Amino acid sequence: MTVTTPCASATAPPAETRLAAVPTAPRHIRTRPRKIDEAAGPLDHPVASGRYQSPLRYPGAKTGLADLIGRLVNSAKASPQVGRVDLLVEPFAGGASASLRLVGSGIVDRVLLADADPLVAAFWQVAADDTENLIDRMADEHARYIARGGSIALDRWDYWRQWKPSAGTSVTDARFEAAVKCLILNRTTFSGILHGKAGPIGGRRQQSKYDIGCRFNVAALAERLRYVGHLYQTRRLVDVWCKDWQKTLADVPEWYAQLIPDHVVAYLDPPYLAKSQKLYQRSFDAHGGYAAAPVSDLHWSNSLVHHRLAEYLRCKIRFRWILSYDADPSLLDDPGLYSASRMTPSAEDKNLLDVKEWALSKRLVSLRYTASAGKGRGPADELLITTFPPSTVPVDDFFRPVDSQ
Numbered sequence: 001m002t003v004t005t006p007c008a009s010a011t012a013p014p015a016e017t018r019l020a021a022v023p024t025a026p027r028h029i030r031t032r033p034r035k036i037d038e039a040a041g042p043l044d045h046p047v048a049s050g051r052y053q054s055p056l057r058y059p060g061a062k063t064g065l066a067d068l069i070g071r072l073v074n075s076a077k078a079s080p081q082v083g084r085v086d087l088l089v090e091p092f093a094g095g096a097s098a099s100l101r102l103v104g105s106g107i108v109d110r111v112l113l114a115d116a117d118p119l120v121a122a123f124w125q126v127a128a129d130d131t132e133n134l135i136d137r138m139a140d141e142h143a144r145y146i147a148r149g150g151s152i153a154l155d156r157w158d159y160w161r162q163w164k165p166s167a168g169t170s171v172t173d174a175r176f177e178a179a180v181k182c183l184i185l186n187r188t189t190f191s192g193i194l195h196g197k198a199g200p201i202g203g204r205r206q207q208s209k210y211d212i213g214c215r216f217n218v219a220a221l222a223e224r225l226r227y228v229g230h231l232y233q234t235r236r237l238v239d240v241w242c243k244d245w246q247k248t249l250a251d252v253p254e255w256y257a258q259l260i261p262d263h264v265v266a267y268l269d270p271p272y273l274a275k276s277q278k279l280y281q282r283s284f285d286a287h288g289g290y291a292a293a294p295v296s297d298l299h300w301s302n303s304l305v306h307h308r309l310a311e312y313l314r315c316k317i318r319f320r321w322i323l324s325y326d327a328d329p330s331l332l333d334d335p336g337l338y339s340a341s342r343m344t345p346s347a348e349d350k351n352l353l354d355v356k357e358w359a360l361s362k363r364l365v366s367l368r369y370t371a372s373a374g375k376g377r378g379p380a381d382e383l384l385i386t387t388f389p390p391s392t393v394p395v396d397d398f399f400r401p402v403d404s405q
Helices: 065-077 097-104 118-129 131-144 150-162 171-188 218-233 245-255 276-280 303-315 347-352
Strands: 087-090 111-114 237-241 264-268 320-326 361-370 378-386
Touching: 065 097, 065 320, 065 361, 065 378, 087 097, 087 245, 097 111, 097 218, 111 245, 118 131, 118 171, 118 218, 118 237, 131 171, 131 218, 150 171, 218 237, 245 264, 245 303
Parallel strands: 087 111, 087 264, 111 237, 264 320
Antiparallel strands: 320 378, 361 378
């Protein structure tokens, strides 16, 4: 068994490094936290029980994992330590498929989305609080350009690929245009990739049976966008933050102190350890030039970033969490990652911040369709780690214990 020493005392996080460009999104869409009071329960909305709920396609998305996360949360809710999950926080929001499914089913009462990519954050902010205008703009773009295909659609794809907010553009207008850019590129680019070298669906020649508009179903997207707006209007989606994971996790206790430590849960789905360079470096290129971004949070090809996250989760976080990763053996072998059996906060953090020494439960789950598969997309194992009470974490054919436990 590997013994992990307590972490050093808390220090102020380094200032965010930002590119010199006009920001496309405010850091929040609310200036004060939304009130968390009564339980919300299941949502009566047709999209809530549908197969697809997110308007975004996302590289590395794990079909089926949301249901397993839901089972994990439901099991923990039966314990007196947890009882109810008032707020689920997703710091790597991306397509937010897990959050949308869990809040729609009533497994969690409310969700908070955050993403370090200002393009993604802008999309969720506008989808939440300016829904109908975004739908109108999406439909107009599709009718005028995408549906016409050929060179017209490619020219418009090139326009959005190069778009940047011009000098003097208001934050509100820049945010809206960034949201449109995110949606257009996500639905018309190979694998939904927003930055880097990925090209349009169907290629520049548009000779494939899948053309640039094949993933652009206006009616279905409008329905999903209205679902996001409905979640925000009914206070199921409490806010969208443009912050990196560390700032998000540090700020939640300041905004929702009454839920700490047991009634707010973070679900983290960071880039893969083994394939983060292949899957994410081009998808999240901080030097794309489209907007200001917390650069350090976007370069996950550097293994030190994974160690930073692990140290924070093992030593600093003040509320419960669930982490999903590709099943790379080093995650459980490296004492700088997740070989420990318990959280190990410093004495100072335990006394001043009331950081707990929760046990870490680890399970392997099998997914039918995931980008972590050995050869392209296909079946593969995923690793789940959580600080939920160990007695509540399932052990069965779906949640297999790992050898290190």
